[in-house]
Amino acid sequence: MKKEWTGPLEKIDEYRYRIPKSYKSGMRTSGIIYSDERLLTSIRQDQALDQVANVAFLPGIVGSSLAMPDIHWGYGFPIGGVAAFDMEKGVISPGGVGYDVNCGVRVLRTNLKEEDIREKVQDLGWALFREIPCGVGSTGRIRVSDSEWQEVLTKGTQWAVKKGYGVSEDIEHTEEEGAMPGADPDKVSHHAKERGRKQLGTLGSGNHFLEIQVVEEIFDDEAARIFGIEKGSITVMIHCGSRGFGHQVCTDHLVYMGRAIEKYGLSLPDRQLACAPVNSKEGKDYFGAMACAANYAWANRQCIMHWTRELFEKVLGRSPKDLGMDLIYDVAHNIAKFEEYEVEGKRTKLCIHRKGATRAFGPNHPQIPKEYKAIGQPVLIPGDMGRNSYILVGTKKAEEESWGSTCHGAGRVMSRHAAIRLTRGRDIKQELAEKGIIVHWRGRHTLQEEVSEAYKDVNEVVHVVQGAGLSKKVAKLRPWVVVKG
Amino acid sequence: MEKYKILEHTADVGIEAEGATLKEAFENAASGMLSIMIDPEKVEEEEESYSLKAKGRDEKEVLVAFLSELLYKYEVNDLLPKRVSISLLTDKELKAEVYGEKIDLKRHTIDTQIKAVTYHQLTIEKNEDWRIRVIFDI
Numbered sequence: 001m002k003k004e005w006t007g008p009l010e011k012i013d014e015y016r017y018r019i020p021k022s023y024k025s026g027m028r029t030s031g032i033i034y035s036d037e038r039l040l041t042s043i044r045q046d047q048a049l050d051q052v053a054n055v056a057f058l059p060g061i062v063g064s065s066l067a068m069p070d071i072h073w074g075y076g077f078p079i080g081g082v083a084a085f086d087m088e089k090g091v092i093s094p095g096g097v098g099y100d101v102n103c104g105v106r107v108l109r110t111n112l113k114e115e116d117i118r119e120k121v122q123d124l125g126w127a128l129f130r131e132i133p134c135g136v137g138s139t140g141r142i143r144v145s146d147s148e149w150q151e152v153l154t155k156g157t158q159w160a161v162k163k164g165y166g167v168s169e170d171i172e173h174t175e176e177e178g179a180m181p182g183a184d185p186d187k188v189s190h191h192a193k194e195r196g197r198k199q200l201g202t203l204g205s206g207n208h209f210l211e212i213q214v215v216e217e218i219f220d221d222e223a224a225r226i227f228g229i230e231k232g233s234i235t236v237m238i239h240c241g242s243r244g245f246g247h248q249v250c251t252d253h254l255v256y257m258g259r260a261i262e263k264y265g266l267s268l269p270d271r272q273l274a275c276a277p278v279n280s281k282e283g284k285d286y287f288g289a290m291a292c293a294a295n296y297a298w299a300n301r302q303c304i305m306h307w308t309r310e311l312f313e314k315v316l317g318r319s320p321k322d323l324g325m326d327l328i329y330d331v332a333h334n335i336a337k338f339e340e341y342e343v344e345g346k347r348t349k350l351c352i353h354r355k356g357a358t359r360a361f362g363p364n365h366p367q368i369p370k371e372y373k374a375i376g377q378p379v380l381i382p383g384d385m386g387r388n389s390y391i392l393v394g395t396k397k398a399e400e401e402s403w404g405s406t407c408h409g410a411g412r413v414m415s416r417h418a419a420i421r422l423t424r425g426r427d428i429k430q431e432l433a434e435k436g437i438i439v440h441w442r443g444r445h446t447l448q449e450e451v452s453e454a455y456k457d458v459n460e461v462v463h464v465v466q467g468a469g470l471s472k473k474v475a476k477l478r479p480w481v482v483v484k485g
Numbered sequence: 486m487e488k489y490k491i492l493e494h495t496a497d498v499g500i501e502a503e504g505a506t507l508k509e510a511f512e513n514a515a516s517g518m519l520s521i522m523i524d525p526e527k528v529e530e531e532e533e534s535y536s537l538k539a540k541g542r543d544e545k546e547v548l549v550a551f552l553s554e555l556l557y558k559y560e561v562n563d564l565l566p567k568r569v570s571i572s573l574l575t576d577k578e579l580k581a582e583v584y585g586e587k588i589d590l591k592r593h594t595i596d597t598q599i600k601a602v603t604y605h606q607l608t609i610e611k612n613e614d615w616r617i618r619v620i621f622d623i
Contacts (some may be wrong), residue, residue, distance in 0.1 A: 073494075075605050075622065077511040099601045099622045137563075137588065194561045205598050206623065244560050246623065247600045251553055254604065255546065271604040415493040416597075416623070444596055 005049045008063035009033070009040070015468035018064075026269070027056040032064040034468050039069050039460055042413050051078040054269045058083070060090025061277075062350055066402055067356050068463035070411035070456060074098065076130045076272030079356035082405040084341070085140035085278060086212050087349050091266070091285045093275035094290070096353030098334040099250045099399035101290050102297035103208075103241030105331055105380040106174075106305060107391060109227060110312075114214050114235040114480075120315055121212065124260040125438050125481040127311045128210060132304055133151065135442030137184025140201030142303060149197060156169050156295030157330075160302035166327075170302060172369050174330040175359060178298040180337075184288030189252045191290070196296055196389060201303040205443055205485030207238040207412075207450065209382070210308065212481040213389060219473040223393055227474065229329050235477055236325075237389055238304055239304035239382045241334065249293045253286040272313040279353045287336065288473050294335055301330060328371075328391070329378035333358045341403060353402045360394030360406035360471050361364070368394075383458030385439060385450055385484065386432055389477045390462050397469035406470040407462070410455035419454040420445055432482075439482040446484050491515030492618070498597065499606075499620035508571045510615035511548060511579070515569040521597050521621065523565060528593070530567035530585035537569075539579045544609050548617065551579050552602040555561055563588040597623050 010018040012032075017040065019031035031052040035043055043049065048071045055065040055077055062084045071080030076095025085091055133140055144152060151159045157178020158173050170382075171177050175236065185193075203210060215233040218224045229235060242249075258284075260276035261268060268274070276282035305327065309320035316323065336353045344348070361368050361377040368377040376393035383389045397405050414422070428447040432439050441447055465471045492499035500517035503509040504510030519525050535558065539550035558564045574580075588595070601622040608618045 029595070075603050137560075137590075137599040191557050191561075195557065198561065244600065248557070251549075251601050255550070258546065261543070274604075416491045416498065417491075444594055483504075 001045070005047055006046045007049060007053070015464050019049060021056070024053055027053055029056045030064050031056055031067065031068045034464055034470065035069045035070065036464050036467070039456065042456060043071055043417065046073040047415065048073045048078040050079065051076070055081060055083050057269050058091050058273065058275060059266065060086040062086055062090070063403070066405070066423035068407040070356065070409055070412045070461045072409045072413070074355060076270055077353065077355045078406065080411060080445065081353070081355045082357045082403055083353050084350040084403045087278050087351060090278050090351055091275035092278045092286055092336055092351050093273060093353065094250045094253045094286060095272045096355055097276060097290060097336050099247045099356045100241035100334055101246035101249060102292035102332040103334045104297060104301065105237060105382050106301050107328045107380050108236040108305060108308070108325050109229050109328050110234045110236070113232045114234065116317070117234060121481060122360060123315050123485070124212060125440055127315050128308065128481070128485050129440035132210060132307055132483065133313055134204065134483060135149070136205045136287045138202045138485065141197045142201040145195070146199070147416065149193070150185050152200065152299050153185045153188065153292035153295055156298035157177045157302045160306070165303045165306035169247055170292050171328045173327045174298060175332050178302065178330070180291035180294045182287055183295050185292055187285045187288040188249060188292050192245050192248035192252060195248050196243060199243040199245070200296070200300060201241060203240050203304060203485055204243055208306065208485060209385065210324045210483040211237045211479045213477040214480050215475050216388065216478045217476040219475065223474040224236060226324065226371060226375055227378065227391065229475055236308055237380070237382060237477070238308070240294040240301060243300065243484070245296045246293040249289045253289060256282050257286065262283070264412065290336060296331060297332070298330065329380060331358050331380050336485065339404065341399070350403070354405055356408045357405045357446055358408045359404055359432065360398040362394050362396035362399050364440065365399070379406055381458060381462060382406060383408055384455040385453045385479055385482045386435065386437065386452035388458055390473065391475040391477065392462065392465070392471040392473055394471055395469055398471060401443055402470055406465045410458040410461060412454055413456055414454040416449040419451050420448045422453060423448045423451050437479050438480060439484070441484045443485060452485060488513040489520070491517070491521065494620055494622070497620055497623050499618060502617045504589045504615045507615045508574045510570050510617050511551065511574060513570055514548065514552065514617045514619060515555060515566060518555065518599060518621065519566055521600055523593055523595055525567065528567040529586045533564055534582055534584045535564065537581045537583050540577060540579070543574045543622055545604065545607055547576065547579050548619065549602045549604065549607070550601065552619065556599060556602065557582065558583070560597040565593070
């Protein structure tokens with residue numbers, strides 16, 4: 001099913017390429033790809049660039065259809081796609097957010113250094129693996145009443161903290177303070193609610209993970225000081241999303257929006273691009289449901305983080321406060337939001353879609369925590385289990401150029417079956433152990449499917465967004481303990 | 486004629502199902518979907534059954550709604566759909582009986598979690614036989 005993309009690409013500079021508007025009749029604007037020559041070779045391997053062009057067909061698109069260097073093929077929009085739409089003439093699309101609404105990442109700092117836990121790291125790994133529900137079909141241990149359930153969907157992290165899963169500082173250090181405004185549980189189907197209720201407080205499977213990491217390198221001393229990390233510090237990264245809840249919200253609203261296509265006379269190059277005017281009933285309904293899924297995901301990550309703190313306390317015999325287990329930040333990388341930008345000299349509210357892209361606001365942006373005003377919003381980039389992850393900060397340049405957006409991770413380059421074939425006969429656990437990485441997993445094929453070679457090198461991806469000025473490197477992290485579903 | 490075969494995709498996985506009738510192709514698509522989740526040999530069909538309805542504006546929507554409903558029943562009620570018997574199929578609706586069993590982690594290993602049924606490259610074609618292609622988000 002794979003074929004190379006051979007469409008036209010104009011080189012703008014070392015890190016920017018353009019798909020001209022003339023590529024396909026019907027494109028309303030050009031496509032801009034953030035990449036270097038090296039990554040382009042793998043980007044061209046699938047039809048993701050055609051999807052960048054398809055997004056440019058959508059009514060009311062403002063600026064170009066953008067793609068980050070970790071772009072790969074997705075449903076409708078590519079993963080790594082960013083697009084802004086006019087609030088009056090533009091559309092909102094579930095395909096521009098993805099099935100896993102508010103899939104995202106958070107990072108906790110600690111007072112611990114590598115040597116402090118060397119003796120206990122195995123115990124920590126086992127405790128996290130045993131106690132934090134993960135893997136296919138895992139169910140959570142949180143049981144909520146009907147009225148509380150509404151609160152999970154409208155208040156997200158704020159619900160969790162109120163229930164004792166965390167502290168108030170966690171709220172301030174979460175994008176949107178962990179509760180998207182506009183969440184409307186009435187727009188969520190019974191099916192979605194049923195799927196979600198069982199899975200609250202679970203990590204899930206696939207590329208999602210919980211890692212104990214070591215700070216391997218610091219690039220920006222000032223930002224690192226503000227985040228409370230230095231070389232050799234221990235961090236914990238949690239990468240997961242809205243589980244079956246978000247998937248069902250997307251599935252349901254693709255059906256409603258399929259109907260809207262005719263109603264509003266839209267002509268689309270791909271059914272997965274189903275969308276509706278931002279201000280239509282269908283558009284507003286989707287936003288209300290999507291915001292519930294986003295809040296569900298924030299509550300989910302918050303609970304998982306809370307248990308992580310408890311398990312560190314249990315294993316190390318020191319309180320989370322004493323261990324300094326503070327949340328640095330939590331970002332969403334599959335989401336649609338209303339944000340304001342300068343458009344032709346006028347401050348304009350737009351509907352921004354980020355699908356496999358991270359918000360990257362620069363210094364002094366009003367929506368970032370006060371502690372980070374001087375350095376910009378933390379941007380958290382998870383890599384594959386054998387290489388690195390990153391902490392970056394957002395920039396003014398990103399606000400001016402890419403709707404305050406940057407990359408989100410490594411991006412798959414190989415199908416799961418191909419990864420299994422590639423690794424046949426190899427002992428991945430042993431290979432990782434030789435690099436000093438301890439891995440715990442549940443699924444029969446998880447280690448094969450998630451092998452490093454199945455992903456782009458996150459180091460190259462981050463090199464491009466830094467080169468293009470969309471974010472700045474602060475710290476490079478390496479995995480020590482990996483827990484996967 | 487093969488009932489179904491597995492298709493590969495960078496981030497996901499799909500199936501191609503065939504049938505002498507559209508109904509049979511739909512039933513085989515359900516079997517194909519199950520085979521991605523678990524080894525079908527390990528699932529009994531005697532234990533549990535339920536009735537299922539799906540609606541849509543055309544055959545494709547009916548197919549997506551049908552397979553999505555099987556997934557929902559799996560996630561919420563732990564029901565593995567070993568066999569589906571469709572009693573009614575039009576381009577607007579479907580009615581079926583589903584036979585299978587509840588997941589038992591002592592005997593069942595779930596290989597892949599299918600999270601959603603997509604419209605991407607979805608085709609329902611009739612040549613000599615009916616052929617369906619559908620891609621799943623995993």
